[in-house]
Amino acid sequence: MNASDPLHRYGLTPARKRRDRIARGSILAGTILALIPLALIVYYLLRKGLGSWSWSFFTTDPTGNTFFGSSNIGGIKSAILGTTEIVALASVIAIPIGIGVAVWLVEYGRASWFANTVRFFVDVLTGVPSIIFGLFIYIALIVGTGSSYAGYKGSLALALLMLPVVIRSAEVVLLLVPAALRESALALGAPRWRVIFSIVLPTALPGMVTGVLLAIARAAGETAPLLFTAAYTHNTNFSLGQFMNSLPVQIYNDVTSPTTSVVNRAWGAALTLVAMILVLNLIARVVSRRSRLV
Amino acid sequence: MTLPPSTNLSTPGTTEMEPDEIAEPSPARAPVPPRPGPSAADRPVALTKPGLGVRLKGLRAFYGEAEQVKGVDLDFRANEVTAIIGPSGCGKSTMVRCINRMHEEIPDARAEGRVLLDELDVYDPSVDVVAVRRAIGMVFQKPNPFPTMSVFDNVAAGLRLTAQGRGRRSKADQQSKVEAALRSAGLWEEVAERLHEPGSGLSGGQQQRLCIARSLAVDPEVILMDEPCSALDPIATLKIEELIGQLKTRVTIVIVTHNMQQAARVADRTAFMLDGRLVEVGPTDEIFTTPTDPRTEEYVTGKFG
Numbered sequence: 001m002n003a004s005d006p007l008h009r010y011g012l013t014p015a016r017k018r019r020d021r022i023a024r025g026s027i028l029a030g031t032i033l034a035l036i037p038l039a040l041i042v043y044y045l046l047r048k049g050l051g052s053w054s055w056s057f058f059t060t061d062p063t064g065n066t067f068f069g070s071s072n073i074g075g076i077k078s079a080i081l082g083t084t085e086i087v088a089l090a091s092v093i094a095i096p097i098g099i100g101v102a103v104w105l106v107e108y109g110r111a112s113w114f115a116n117t118v119r120f121f122v123d124v125l126t127g128v129p130s131i132i133f134g135l136f137i138y139i140a141l142i143v144g145t146g147s148s149y150a151g152y153k154g155s156l157a158l159a160l161l162m163l164p165v166v167i168r169s170a171e172v173v174l175l176l177v178p179a180a181l182r183e184s185a186l187a188l189g190a191p192r193w194r195v196i197f198s199i200v201l202p203t204a205l206p207g208m209v210t211g212v213l214l215a216i217a218r219a220a221g222e223t224a225p226l227l228f229t230a231a232y233t234h235n236t237n238f239s240l241g242q243f244m245n246s247l248p249v250q251i252y253n254d255v256t257s258p259t260t261s262v263v264n265r266a267w268g269a270a271l272t273l274v275a276m277i278l279v280l281n282l283i284a285r286v287v288s289r290r291s292r293l294v
Numbered sequence: 295m296t297l298p299p300s301t302n303l304s305t306p307g308t309t310e311m312e313p314d315e316i317a318e319p320s321p322a323r324a325p326v327p328p329r330p331g332p333s334a335a336d337r338p339v340a341l342t343k344p345g346l347g348v349r350l351k352g353l354r355a356f357y358g359e360a361e362q363v364k365g366v367d368l369d370f371r372a373n374e375v376t377a378i379i380g381p382s383g384c385g386k387s388t389m390v391r392c393i394n395r396m397h398e399e400i401p402d403a404r405a406e407g408r409v410l411l412d413e414l415d416v417y418d419p420s421v422d423v424v425a426v427r428r429a430i431g432m433v434f435q436k437p438n439p440f441p442t443m444s445v446f447d448n449v450a451a452g453l454r455l456t457a458q459g460r461g462r463r464s465k466a467d468q469q470s471k472v473e474a475a476l477r478s479a480g481l482w483e484e485v486a487e488r489l490h491e492p493g494s495g496l497s498g499g500q501q502q503r504l505c506i507a508r509s510l511a512v513d514p515e516v517i518l519m520d521e522p523c524s525a526l527d528p529i530a531t532l533k534i535e536e537l538i539g540q541l542k543t544r545v546t547i548v549i550v551t552h553n554m555q556q557a558a559r560v561a562d563r564t565a566f567m568l569d570g571r572l573v574e575v576g577p578t579d580e581i582f583t584t585p586t587d588p589r590t591e592e593y594v595t596g597k598f599g
Contacts, residue, residue, distance in 0.1 A: 110401055111401060178438070180434060180436060180438045181438060181440060181441070182399075183396060183399065183434065184432070184434060184438050184440075184505065184508075185440070185451070185455060186396065186399060186427060187394060187396055187427055187431065187432035187434075187509070188427065188428070188431065188451070188452045188455055188456060188508065188509060188512060189424050189425065189426075189427035189428030189429075189431075189452075189455075189456050189512060190424070190427075190455035190456055191424050194455045194456075195455070198451070198454070198455055199440055199442075199451075199455075202442040203440075203441060203442055
């Protein structure tokens, strides 16, 4: 760089170049550091879990025959179906209510005193440990009514857990819908409910799908709310009024077993759970991308 | 809802004219052969009709405690273009947004005084705000087609969003109304081949004309335009200005503008506002050549603002 260069006095000094390199380097290092545990988890899951995957692993119920050296421990069919059923019911309860609350907060409640109170309690709910939701359902619907464990009670506990996640994520996305779109629809003489259903919700859909998936994924992986609401059972069943097995509870039970093959089943079940959530994610992404015109 | 009888969407045509004639953006272009389709009876809109005038009486508008429009009396005559000029922050947009009651959509915002559409006070408690907005359409500063919808759906949105349960429109009816609105907005020839592509894929000027078509589709009496060309280039601006000249045969137009040449080009009458008050209103050439108020003269000659 010589003095005749017209850009000379705008050029980077060596000190600035060095600072730039250090800053870039530390950001990259931070990113890699954050990826290490993620990569390790996936690696261990695959290494330990893949070995127990087989056709019969997915198509048989656990036998409960887990004594040392026993060869016939069964698979995780009832756990996969149980998780699917419990989480599906929880989603059916939590998603419409959650999106409804978010729509109310953004379109009607806005900055009113009541809306802010609702937001505050939703935030509090987000921070409640998941076992508290299980405990609440346990006391209200099992101890309180003197009845037994049931799949739908697990669904209710998970729905409570999902609700604040759905509300908060949907609210954020709805707030991103430009006010100009609402205004131009209202200025056409459209009633507010039509504006919400025809303009606001379709525009916010892809973002809301992401938030809802986050809630489903979180619920699907929860053990604590299910332990004393849906409980544990070996058999597959399709009645949400009965005891119901689920992947997290199965993992929780298996991993404490002294029998190696049972612990391996826990790894296989864990890998299954992660794979199920991944597939769900992919499906929802494809669906929401198709439904959008842009 | 108690709008005057003439605000009925299905007002029969008063003067029959060939639609293609007037919708044509440039008369030099070859006329489009009339498409087979709707019979004369359900021709979407009458091409000239007596629009409705709007009168403001003692209009005051507030944001919380701040008074932005401080008592304005102003007449917008039917089938005329009235431009509103004035420096930024003088309350032009706020005043216009009071006319179709969009002002109250802003939290803590309220308006006082009367806005008369023909004889009807749009702020009367018995009046349905939704009906007011159907009769008084609006075009905004930034073109804002609905991003999830195609060109066709954007125009049809006005019809669909406002369709009553029992009066749902047939597909064919929708189609002819959409085409008529696009023709009136001088956009039909440019988009006829891409009706089902996203509206957001059009150019800025096309998007703004799409928004005008969208508001025309519901056949309003008045169209409010809040700086409709401020985001457009000169060519697109010119097209919109030509369009305004054609549209005033069927609607009353109120246009807020920062561009005094634009006011001079399109407006029959011009109103000058300052600090929330109306300073002067009159025929456009008088406002620009022989204003009575010295502040108007200073503003239009560029001494301030």
